Amino acid sequence: MRAHNERLVLTLIRQAGPMPKAAIARMTGLSAQAVSVIMRALETDGLLQKGDPVRGKVGQPSVPMGLNRDGAFFLGLKIGRRSSELVLTDFLGKVRDRRRQTHRHPTPEGVVAFANDTIGAFLDDLPEAHRARVAGLGIALPFRLWDWGESPDAVSPDLENWREGDIATDIGRSWDFPVYICNDASAACGAELVFGEQNKPSDFLYVYVGYFVGGGLVLDNTVYTGKSGNAAALGSMPIATKDGSLRQLVDVASLATLETMLQRQGHDADGVWDRADNCPLPRDPLNGWLDQAAHGLARAIVSSACLIDVRTVLIDGWMSPDLRAELVLRTTRQLQDLTVPGIEIPEIRPGTIGRDARSLGAASLPLSDRFLVDRKAFLKG
Incomplete structure (x- = not known):
């Protein structure tokens, strides 16, 4: 878990883009010395990287600091009535890999198998140094999925099976990163908030x-x-x-x-x-x-x-x-x-965002929990 001020800096840069330390200090209200310490730590951890110096003004050129796309990776699983999709995104929110399977109705056991197989394949394809930077899996699905059959009187047994169990726990048993779960429309809303x-x-x-x-x-x-x-x-x-x-x-x-x-x-x-x-x-x-x-x-x-x-x-x-x-x-x-x-x-x-909103929203769950603060936190007037 990042310290609050580190999260504050990461949140501001995510929203406003690369910027020099002086601008970050001005917008957050932190001292120049505190910002320097924070930026140095985040750069050492591989979460930030230097951009090209900006010249043309009096004094030393300013150096904008931006997010390192390989600083962290996030998994997002969207479970829908027609298909399930799992994406791997980088620290910028760009989809690096995706897999999708279609189904008549999703079943808990089928989704768990799909998720575990796909996560394993994604991790195998990542360079070894990047695997430890996978920060978590988010799951987006319609809540009370069993309520949405073709008709109220004919609910599929596949959907009824969602009434019991905990898919986040079932998938999480196989991995050493945290797993988060959210209603799919709220997750899509989160993608709009974080990446839109x-x-x-x-x-x-x-x-x-x-x-x-x-x-x-x-x-x-x-x-x-x-x-x-x-x-x-x-x-x-x-x-x-x-x-x-x-x-x-x-x-x-x-x-x-x-x-x-x-x-x-x-x-x-x-x-x-x-x-x-x-x-x-x-x-x-x-x-x-x-x-x-x-x-x-x-x-x-x-x-x-x-x-x-x-x-x-x-x-x-x-x-x-x-x-x-x-x-x-x-x-x-x-x-x-x-x-x-x-x-x-x-x-x-x-x-x-468009079609990827639910998958990206799922991936935004571990990103937000581990690296961001509320958007309003850096506003100082």
């Missing part, structure tokens, strides 16, 4: 559209998960549909719903899950899904804004940037058509 563009407000609601749709909540620059770890569970939120019926958001705004709409109209739905951005989807069912998803999202956002007074909402998901932009636009239009006296309608923005 840093021009976000201190409070925002986050929506991730995957096989299910889920949410995350950031308050005072920190992901808030609640006592059960399932805060901002937008997928469960009841919303009024266009025909006046009451349904959950997961029923109208999930990609599983888009898949079903495509199949019912005789189309191949494999393109929904393709990682390629140039995989076109038939416009008629896609337009129908976009309209109903935007309608549901707008109502869920208004309900959330009434309770927590968020002024910004980020929408991301397992989709191309173009499709994400269209969903953001349609949701914005739906919000503009709503009249809700007494509240300010939030601004809707696209997320900045």
Whole structure:
């Protein structure tokens, strides 16, 4: 575990980029001597490295210090209804390796075997000096996975098996690094906070559209998960549909719903899950899904804004940037058509991570726990 001031420096450089010691001292309020000691220790530990000197000013050239990409490595396991994916990221949050397996339903024993085999392969491929720098594994999965069968009356035994046991403990038995676990949508929200563009407000609601749709909540620059770890569970939120019926958001705004709409109209739905951005989807069912998803999202956002007074909402998901932009636009239009006296309608923005948000969010769990402080910690006015 890093000392607080070391974490403070690492957090600031991660957010603002490489900078000289004088700038770090000014922004953190630490003395120049304290910053020099901290930077020297972090450089010795291989977490920071010197950049090229910046010349052209009076006095000695300043030397920016930045993160060493090989300073630490993190594993992130995303468990989804359609597939599981495990990534290895470096200290900059760049994916160095990934493996994915598909399944009809995930089973605990299948995921544990996949994770252990893949971690072993990743470690074998790392240079020996880097293996000890693997700082932990994060796991992102939908909580209460057994609740989300094809229908409430037909839950698969594979999903029911998730009710018992502890997958973090099961995987952790095989390795000597810590294992963390988080709701998948909250983890995706964490990826946006740690790795995404840093021009976000201190409070925002986050929506991730995957096989299910889920949410995350950031308050005072920190992901808030609640006592059960399932805060901002937008997928469960009841919303009024266009025909006046009451349904959950997961029923109208999930990609599983888009898949079903495509199949019912005789189309191949494999393109929904393709990682390629140039995989076109038939416009008629896609337009129908976009309209109903935007309608549901707008109502869920208004309900959330009434309770927590968020002024910004980020929408991301397992989709191309173009499709994400269209969903953001349609949701914005739906919000503009709503009249809700007494509240300010939030601004809707696209997320900045995309398909890798849940995997990167899982990898951000050990990174945040071992090397970072809250984003607000370095703000001195």
